[in-house]
Amino acid sequence: xxxxxxxxxxxxxxxxxxxxxxxxxxxxxxxxxxxxxxxxxxxxxxxxxxxxxxxxxxxxxxxxxxxxxxxxxxxxxxxxxxxxxxxxxxxxxxxxxxxxxxxxxxxxxxxxxxxxxxxxxxxxxxxxxxxxxxxxxxxxxxxxxxxxxxxxxxxxxxxxxxxxxxxxxxxxxxxxxxxxxxxxxxxxxxxxxxxxxxxxxxxxxxxxxxxxxxxxxxxxxxxxxxxxxxxxxxxxxxxxxxxxxxxxxxxxxxxxxxxxxxxxxxxxxxxxxxxxxxxxxxxxxxxxxxxxxxxxx
Numbered sequence: 159x160x161x162x163x164x165x166x167x168x169x170x171x172x173x174x175x176x177x178x179x180x181x182x183x184x185x186x187x188x189x190x191x192x193x194x195x196x197x198x199x200x201x202x203x204x205x206x207x208x209x210x211x212x213x214x215x216x217x218x219x220x221x222x223x224x225x226x227x228x229x230x231x232x233x234x235x236x237x238x239x240x241x242x243x244x245x246x247x248x249x250x251x252x253x254x255x256x257x258x259x260x261x262x263x264x265x266x267x268x269x270x271x272x273x274x275x276x277x278x279x280x281x282x283x284x285x286x287x288x289x290x291x292x293x294x295x296x297x298x299x300x301x302x303x304x305x306x307x308x309x310x311x312x313x314x315x316x317x318x319x320x321x322x323x324x325x326x327x328x329x330x331x332x333x334x335x336x337x338x339x340x341x342x343x344x345x346x347x348x349x350x351x352x353x354x355x356x357x358x359x360x361x362x363x364x365x366x367x368x369x370x371x372x373x374x375x376x377x378x379x380x381x382x383x384x385x386x387x388x389x390x391x392x393x394x395x396x397x398x399x400x401x402x403x404x405x406x407x408x409x410x411x412x413x414x415x416x417x418x419x420x421x422x423x424x425x426x427x428x429x430x431x432x433x434x435x436x437x438x439x440x441x442x443x444x445x446x447x448x449x450x451x452x453x454x455x
Contacts, residue, residue: 222341223339226346230407231404231423231455233352233403233407235452236352236356237396239360240356240369240397241302241394242440243369243373243441243443245373245376247428248401251404251424252310253311254283254287254309254405255402255419256405256417256420257283257317258281258284258405259405260416262279262333262406266328273331273332280402281402284398286398287309288396288399290309291305291306291394293391296387297387314417323417336348336410345410352403353449356445365392372386373441374440375441430455433450436451
């Protein structure tokens with residue numbers, strides 16, 4: 159039913175002006191933290207469900223398993239949000255995650271005493287792949303679809319070459335405990351920190367504003383002095399770093415380096431952003447929406 163001007167005036171007159179402005183201010187204050195509030199609400203709901211009758215169809219372990227598995231897609235989708243808002247696309251996510259798991263496993267073989275170094279090596283591998291994507295798009299003028307599709311092939315092939323087409327088994331370290339099935343799982347805290355950080359970057363930094371400007375009207379942004387090429391390299395590098403972080407959590411869940419893992423994961427990551435309100439034509443998207451999309455997936 160359409161709302162007539164008379165109805166709108168009546169509804170507006172129903173609420174006192176002071177009360178309406180207070181609600182608006184409250185909504186405006188909470189809006190930037192909607193992603194964090196959503197995450198907290200979801201965790202609280204899961205906790206309540208876990209304390210219900212054990213005969214309930216929703217079992218404690220199943221709920222936690224779903225929540226933990228969501229973190230991998232969600233973290234990769236945070237980076238994809240910036241890419242899609244800028245008007246780009248990244249099809250190499252799954253292959254880069256596989257390469258990351260192999261890199262971490264090989265790093266642990268050489269640096270058993272420094273698991274953190276192997277983890278950073280894996281994240282850096284993702285960042286390097288993202289940077290190469292950005293350079294191909296900006297310097298070689300290759301469209302994002304083709305450039306990242308090429309990286310999808312190269313990253314997967316490199317992972318198989320380094321791993322000799324087999325899984326890489328390594329000794330157990332504290333990296334394997336990042337994805338334990340528990341509400342105290344470090345993976346959940348990593349996701350929470352990542353959501354807050356990316357929310358602040360997108361809403362309150364020049365980097366975030368320029369990302370939206372490029373996706374909305376690239377030519378206008380260029381005329382306004384935005385270094386579009388440098389921004390695109392930065393956007394894809396950020397996406398690669400978050401993909402590497404997702405690969406680290408994936409390695410923690412698998413406990414091995416697997417060059418064949420995460421096939422098709424890029425589709426889930428892209429879908430999470432689109433379900434959350436991101437537009438493939440660029441200029442639209444949000445961290446909170448992406449989190450909703452990832453939880454839906």
